Amino acid sequence: MLFQQIANGIATGAVYALTTLGLTMVYGVLRVLHVAHAGIYALGAYVGLVAFRFLESFWLSLLVAMVVCAAAGILVERFLYTPLLHLPRIVPLIGSIGLFIAMEEAFRIVAGPYALAYETEIRFLSLGLGPLRLTAPQSLIFTVTMLLLGLLWLLLSRSTLGLAMRATAMDADTTATFGVDTRLIVSLTFAIGSALAGAAGVLIGVYDNQVWPTMGSIPAYKCLAIVVLGGLGNIPGSVLASFLIGLAETLLIGVVAIPFPRDALAFVAMILVLMFRPRGLLGKG
Amino acid sequence: MLSGYLVTVLITIGIYIILALSLNLITGYAGQISLGHAAFMGIGAYTSALFYTKAGLGFWPSFLLAGLVAGLLGTILAIPCLRVREDFLAITTMGINFVVEATFLYIPFFGAGMGIGGIDLPHFFGQEISKSGYLALVVLVIGLMIALDRWLTRSWIGLAWAAIREDEEAAGAMGIDVVRFKVLAFALGSAGAGLAGSLYAHFLTFIMPVNFSFAQSMVILSMVVFGGIGTLRGPIVGAIVLGALPEISRPAMEYRTLVYGLLLLLLMRFQPGGILGEHSLLPRSWRKLCTAMQNGKTGQ
């Protein structure tokens, strides 16, 4: 029972990590609170579902969803955020909220208000460590997350592109003086972050066996809390915070059964941490 | 005579005007992004409801206590907000909203998921006030909020807020106690939201946690931003337009939220100051028209 909850917590944390990573990366380069990121996450789930029905391959549909979300991410960046960068922070924030509302409504109008079933027979080995056993879908989520995290880590730490991305996040103006096309880097960051969100959407769709229009509503804001908890723009911080919140949610609510809404927990944790570390768990300064 | 339906719509819009004006103090003038204004509206509504139904106080004391308690809690909750800046602040206020809503939802004293019912319209001389009478009361409170707004923006307080909004550090170097003036903005803004919450509770006669959710905060904030943040007319017009939108678009029910989202998106993209912001198209063309007309007159 306890171990099962831990397994659930790990799976939840993995999906949070995928979603919040994109958010954190985007924040790093543009300093915008990208609420509509959760719209991209839901988009990923829908695209994944449609692609799966046509292609009948989970892996291919995952890839299609990631590519479509990457393109959508670039569109959002070019159309919405970049033109508004010089304006007060609240402007892109409200624009993003508007976009998110519109996306949710578009899903509802196009695909209907009800959940669509995501019927996949997942054949995947089930991982385990001692008494801790992950179910097949959980193992899939965990594996895909770790795989993508690993790829991202390689990209960021080992490639020139990654170096340019990190430099742009630190100080775009200075980076530009070294001849780096920071506009391109910003777009690529959005593309990668959005692809990760799309992957998270597909995984949740598979895990819950359904996709629904408002599936992004809670992640939209909870992921912001997680990102802030980890230290806005801090990638390891986001991953750490994601797993902490994933585990805390399942353990405190599922096992200890404290009478508290699951979705408010991340916010309580965030406020408490900010009291002592105003820049989040791993934030600097 | 106004029809009952119209009065109901007008009262709702009026309450939103009070909410938008009070949020404008915090976010528009002092420049502190708050994504949790509905929490203070909720605190006011629950305070009023509890004093009215459980403590047996009348409308007026409940109403005033709602403003007072919301203002006090706004002051207290401003303290975590002072430790953080900008985007951290925005998310902290969002968090406060979720936590306050959860408190109403999970604590039996607040009626939990059932909410609180049996809150009536106020009584005057032993008789329940009519809907039109209540509308007059709402308008009166709007008038007071407008007076407060005018007074504050003309005072050193308003100037200090403007300086803090533009550059906190430079404001400090000019002798402004940034913390104190920020807390003042949160206290006044939250008190205003509390009064609006009380009016809302007595009008609806039944309140539930979901009335004061984060989504509600977004509605209030979009009204402020839509009309033109940091101006007096902006939040009023924003509340009227967005408040009336659901009623006007009733025939196109299916698409109204979509329209709402797209409206916010496109407005921010192309008129980031709101429809009536200082530098937006509408006021600019209006001013041009005025000068053109004046020139025409002098030219004759």
Place this chain on the structure above:
Amino acid sequence: MALLEIDQLTKAFGGVTALQDVAFEVTEREILGIIGPNGAGKTTLFNCITGMLIPDRGVIRFRGQDTHGRKPHELALRGIARTFQVVRPFPTLSLLNNVLVASGHRAYPSLRAAAAPFSTPAAREAAQALLARVGMTGEFDRPAGTLPLGLKKRLEIARALALDPALLLLDEPSGGLRHEESLQLLELIRQLNQEGITIILIEHNMPIVMGVCRRLVVLDHGVKIAEGDPSAIQRHPQVIEAYLGKAARG
């Protein structure tokens, strides 16, 4: 008497030591120049004096009182005013309101006084006089963000003066000014000093420094390498090496 005493002042950012055991005094009514190459720690020194940064070690005494733990606004109210090297006017506020923000220092401490209207004829007149004083003319209602750099710098001085300071810290006020503007600035600094304001001036423009300062402090890599009158400083070997030497070579 010393208006400002600084002793053992140390401040590091991560690995960079911006100030290392810096000590000097500023006597009342003098003009002290601070010079040093880029990154020497000059601005950091101002940030410590005005309470915007908390030093790692050392004391700063203003009028004999330790300023440790005092917030920037408290120090501003006690009479320390500053300008910023990278100008920071309040961009959407009008020129006049920029100055009035600082005039408000009398009102801000009491809520009651702060609730009074700010744009009284008397306050406006005083602010206009200050703007005229720093050589600004024309429309005082335009937003400060629209000004060219030179005028922004002047605006910052007017704003600092509105605080009625005893000690005025000017961080490279001549940066971006034309030659005749610099001369006007020189004259203004002298006048202000004659009216009783003590001034610390960070400046790269040597003619200004030499023309107006009786005494200089030289920083290099956070360390005070020399202190004395301008002619002695010009002959100081370490200074020539660290600062003037580079300029001479370049």
